Amino acid sequence: MGKFIEVRDVSKVYERGKQKVEVLHHVDLDVEQGDFLALMGPSGSGKTTLLNMIGGLDRPTAGSISVGGQRIDQLGASLLATWRAAKVGFVFQLYNLMPMLTAQRNVELPLLLTKLSSAERRKRASIALQLVGLADRAGHKPGELSGGQQQRTSIARSIVSDPMLLVCDEPTGDLDRQSAEEVLGLLRALNADHGKTIVMVTHDPKAAEYAKRTLHLEKGTLVERAVA
Amino acid sequence: MKYMHLIWASLFRRKTRTVLTLVSIVAAFLLFGLLDAVRTSFNQAGQSANGAQRLQTGAKLSFIQPLPQSLGAQIAQVAGVKMVTYANWFGGAYQDPHNQVFSFAVPPNYLDAFPEVEVSGGERKAFEEKRTGALVGEQLAQRFKWKVGDRVPLQSTIFPDQQGSKNWSFDIVGIMRAKDKKTSGFWDQLFLLHWKYFDETTPYNRGQVGWYVTRVNDVNQADRVAKAIDALSVNSDHETRTQTEQAATASWMKQLADIGLIVGSIMGAVFFTLLLLSGNTMMQAVRERTSEIAVLKTIGFSNRGVMAMVLAESLLLLLLGGILGLALATTLIPIVAGASGGMLNLPVLGADSWALGIVLMALIGTLVGALPALSAMRLNIVDALAGR
Numbered sequence: 001m002g003k004f005i006e007v008r009d010v011s012k013v014y015e016r017g018k019q020k021v022e023v024l025h026h027v028d029l030d031v032e033q034g035d036f037l038a039l040m041g042p043s044g045s046g047k048t049t050l051l052n053m054i055g056g057l058d059r060p061t062a063g064s065i066s067v068g069g070q071r072i073d074q075l076g077a078s079l080l081a082t083w084r085a086a087k088v089g090f091v092f093q094l095y096n097l098m099p100m101l102t103a104q105r106n107v108e109l110p111l112l113l114t115k116l117s118s119a120e121r122r123k124r125a126s127i128a129l130q131l132v133g134l135a136d137r138a139g140h141k142p143g144e145l146s147g148g149q150q151q152r153t154s155i156a157r158s159i160v161s162d163p164m165l166l167v168c169d170e171p172t173g174d175l176d177r178q179s180a181e182e183v184l185g186l187l188r189a190l191n192a193d194h195g196k197t198i199v200m201v202t203h204d205p206k207a208a209e210y211a212k213r214t215l216h217l218e219k220g221t222l223v224e225r226a227v228a
Numbered sequence: 229m230k231y232m233h234l235i236w237a238s239l240f241r242r243k244t245r246t247v248l249t250l251v252s253i254v255a256a257f258l259l260f261g262l263l264d265a266v267r268t269s270f271n272q273a274g275q276s277a278n279g280a281q282r283l284q285t286g287a288k289l290s291f292i293q294p295l296p297q298s299l300g301a302q303i304a305q306v307a308g309v310k311m312v313t314y315a316n317w318f319g320g321a322y323q324d325p326h327n328q329v330f331s332f333a334v335p336p337n338y339l340d341a342f343p344e345v346e347v348s349g350g351e352r353k354a355f356e357e358k359r360t361g362a363l364v365g366e367q368l369a370q371r372f373k374w375k376v377g378d379r380v381p382l383q384s385t386i387f388p389d390q391q392g393s394k395n396w397s398f399d400i401v402g403i404m405r406a407k408d409k410k411t412s413g414f415w416d417q418l419f420l421l422h423w424k425y426f427d428e429t430t431p432y433n434r435g436q437v438g439w440y441v442t443r444v445n446d447v448n449q450a451d452r453v454a455k456a457i458d459a460l461s462v463n464s465d466h467e468t469r470t471q472t473e474q475a476a477t478a479s480w481m482k483q484l485a486d487i488g489l490i491v492g493s494i495m496g497a498v499f500f501t502l503l504l505l506s507g508n509t510m511m512q513a514v515r516e517r518t519s520e521i522a523v524l525k526t527i528g529f530s531n532r533g534v535m536a537m538v539l540a541e542s543l544l545l546l547l548l549g550g551i552l553g554l555a556l557a558t559t560l561i562p563i564v565a566g567a568s569g570g571m572l573n574l575p576v577l578g579a580d581s582w583a584l585g586i587v588l589m590a591l592i593g594t595l596v597g598a599l600p601a602l603s604a605m606r607l608n609i610v611d612a613l614a615g616r
Contacts, residue, residue, distance in 0.1 A: 048614075057526060058610045078530050085528020092613070096523045100237040110527045112230055157527070 003066075004164070004197050005031035005054055010063030012049050012220075023049045025220045026063070033164070036191040036198045038211035045217040047201045048169055054199055055167040056084045067165060085113045089158025089196075091187075093170035095150040097142040103129060103153045104138040110161045128156035132186055148179025155186055159196070166190065168200040172207050184210040235541050242513065246545070249509045253549025254556065256502045257585060261557020262564070263491045264581045265574040270487045280447050282341060283454050284476035285440040288467040291479075292317075294436035295466050302460050303440055308453040310445045313338045314437035316426060320382035320396070320419060322372055329368065329382065331419035332438075333426035339363075341441050344407050345415045351376070351402025359425045362398035366405045367416035376400055382419070387430040396421075396429075442470075499592060507596045510542050514600035521604050522612035535605035542597025543590065550589035554582060 007029035014021045023046045031037055031054075039047040052058040053065055056072045065073045068087060075083060089110075097106045107125040116124070129135050132152040142150050151171060158166055168187065172180035188210050190196045200211060208214045216223050240246050285303065287293035294316075303312045313335055320331035332338075336356045339345055347355075347363060355361045364374060374380060378400045388394050398421055406415040427433050444453050454470035461468045471479065514521070524534055558577045565574045 052610055055526075057613075078532075081525065081528050081530045081533075084526065090523075090526050092523075096519060096613075098234075098237070098520055098523075100241045101234070105233065105237075109234075109524070112234070113528050118230065 003030045004033035004035070004068060005029070005199070006064075006066040007050070007054065008064045008066075010050075010053065010060040010065060012046070012053070012058070013061045023220050024060070027220070027222055029215070029222065031197065031199060033197055034191070034195050036188065036210070036212040037200065038208035038214040039199065039201045039217060040203065040205070040208055040214055041217035046220040047217045050217065051167050051169055051199060051201045055088050055090060055165075056080050085110060085161065087163050087165060089155075089161070089163045089166045091151070091154050091158050091166065091168040091171045093173040095142070095147075095154045095174075097150055097153060097157075099142050102139050102141055103134060103145065103149075103156075106142070106153055107156045107160050109157060114161065124160055125156070128160040129153070131159070132156045146179070147175050148182055151175060151179070151183050152186065155183070155190075159190060159194075164195075164197055166196050166198045168198060170201055170203065172202065172204060180204075180207065231537060231540070235537055235544060238513070238517065238537075239541050239544055241517070245509060245512070249506055249545065250549045250552075252502060252505055253546060254553040256498050257550040257553025257589070258556050258560070259498055259553075260495055260585060260588070261554045261577055261581065262561065262574075263495060264584070265557070265561050265577060267487055267491045268575050268578070268581065280450075280472065280474070281443055282473040283442040283444060283450060283457065283470050284473055285442065285457055285468050285470040286438070286476070288458075288469040291439070293466075294433070294438060295440065295468065297435045297437055299460065299466070299468075300437070300440060303442055303457055306453060306456045306460070308445050308449045308456075310443040311337070311340060312440055312442045313341050314423070314440045316423060316433065316436075316438040318382075318387065318419075318421060318426065319385040321385060322380070322382055325383070325385070327372075329419045330414070330417050331382065331421060333421050333423040335423045338420065338441075339404075341443050342415070346405045346407055347402050354401035355420075355422075358399060358401055359422055360397065360399050361401040361422060363402045363404050363420040364400055365416040365418045366403055368419060369400070369403055374400055376402060384430075387426070387432050389429045390431060439476075441473075499588065503592055503595060506542075506545060506592070507599070510538075510545070510596050510600045513541075514538055514604055518607065518612045519615070521607055522609045525607065525609050526613070531605045534607075535601040538601040538604045539594065539597040542600070543593035546589040546593035546596065547586075550585060554585050 007027055010024055010027045011022065012024040014023055027050060029050070039051065041047045049058065053060055053073075054067065056067075056075070060073055063073075064071060070083065072080060072083060097103075098109070101109075104122070104125050107128050108121050111121040111124060114121075126135065126138065129138050132155050134149060134152055134156065137145060137149060137153075142153070145153065155171075166187070171187065172183055175183060184207055187198055187200070191198050191212075198211070200207070202208055285295070287295055297314070300312055300314055303309060315338060316333040318331040318333050320329040321327055322329055339347060339352065351363070355363050362380075369375065372380075380398055380400060382396050382398060384394045384396060389396065404415055404418065404420070423437070427435065442453070442457065444450050450472060454472075457470045458468050521534055525531070529537075554577065561574045561576060
């Protein structure tokens with residue numbers, strides 16, 4: 001299989017006032033289509049920064065990033081937004097659901113950017129909720145759901161527009177062990193059964209065990225490659 | 229429209245705050261509706277098809293300075309004049325100085341100049357024959373429960389009789405009805421007394437009139453006739469100014485009070501306060517939704533799309549409150565006018581007032597939403613998600 005994600009000689013420097021902080025140093029990374037990659041490392045090692053750049057939320061200071069053959073580091077803000085809407089699903093540690101919308105409406109959000117009819121949007125959101133086992137919670141607002149259920153809603157939102165890539169930032173960081181395992185099992189199924197390429201940042205070695213392979217970042221550099 | 233549920237849900241994310249802001253907007257636009265009705269009422273005074281055929285001639289110096297009665301005969305000779313009549317301000321009050329009554333002393337032919345006023349033939353004849361007779365407007369009669377045959381006392385705020393008393397008595401001989409209440413409602417509030425009785429009774433007036441009313445043959449000749457009338461008194465001690473009825477009414481109203489300026493000043497202050505209040509609400513609403521806006525951008529909403537949604541939210545807030553306020557004003561205006569016993573002749577809010585209101589809502593909504601929309605547009609996703 002060809003390289004789905006190609007990160008070449010990427011560096012990232014943040015300016016905090018007059019101070020410049022180099023978060024990533026000349027990182028090279030290849031991810032094949034259908035891979036499930038866990039990125040581990042201590043806080044401040046640059047793993048979330050790398051994840052954000054792969055997901056098109058941030059740009060490298062130097063180097064290039066291609067996803068599915070598209071140089072995303074060269075896209076303007078508007079094209080990048082369109083690219084994210086079509087190609088990437090995001091899962092966050094704190095779920096980041098809209099508190100005033102029901103689970104169904106939250107899952108429908110990415111579909112508002114498509115030309116699908118209202119009925120078709122509802123149908124697809126229902127299927128996504130069914131896939132994560134929350135069909136019976138569609139009318140509930142996030143405040144009425146447990147942490148695990150909220151994260152599963154967030155996963156349903158990330159897959160509803162059928163992107164090839166899922167980027168997950170500490171998806172189990174705020175969950176108890178049982179909920180975490182349910183969420184990780186769901187991610188593994190999406191990878192194995194639906195062919196989604198997943199890049200996941202985690203502190204938790206048990207979470208990383210669900211990935212096909214794990215890479216470690218330290219002080220902005222990839223230091224180890226290991227096959228899980 | 230597919231974003232409507234999202235905009236609506238965002239707007240009512242903090243229900244109490246949004247409802248309180250909405251109440252302020254409703255109050256502001258209710259006040260706008262009521263004051264605009266007052267302004268329109270003043271602007272409409274003197275505007276009618278019949279009014280276009282009438283000229284009013286008053287003293288050039290001030291409308292309280294009288295003119296000689298002899299001028300009437302000269303005006304009647306001016307080419308293009310169909311008829312001429314006159315009136316004096318009486319300044320009456322009934323029972324209490326607060327119960328002001330629009331009262332004019334007029335000659336018998338006065339109503340000939342005003343075909344928009346209906347009085348029965350018998351009542352008109354009774355007015356001509358009875359020295360102390362008076363014709364009263366329909367609503368005025370209803371307000372004070374007067375009927376034909378009643379003898380009513382009026383206290384003049386200006387003119388005493390020969391004994392020095394300002395208490396006058398009149399016999400009601402007829403009721404005046406405006407044929408078109410929209411343009412001639414003023415007549416329903418009027419009290420007409422005999423000029424001759426007035427002139428002979430008060431020592432303050434001897435053969436003088438307050439103003440002349442001239443009916444012209446051709447509306448298109450009104451300007452020429454007005455100039456010709458004013459030319460009669462050039463270089464005399466009673467130089468005149470002749471205007472169309474509408475211009476004269478507007479000028480007279482303006483000497484009482486500049487309603488447009490008063491209404492404009494009040495509304496300016498109200499809307500400025502509203503701008504700060506709802507602006508603050510929107511800024512707070514967007515500030516506390518930073519991470520949600522970041523998520524929208526993350527999943528693919530463009531910067532402009534997010535900006536448009538915040539602007540739409542602000543416009544929706546103003547339109548909701550504004551339309552509710554104007555609807556309330558539309559409901560309340562007839563009630564207020566009715567409760568005033570006819571003292572306030574407020575017109576129903578017309579399309580012009582609604583259009584002006586909606587333009588103001590859109591303008592304030594855009595101004596209020598502009599800053600939060602810009603900050604939402606410029607929001608950096610990574611910083612916002614990291615809570616920076």
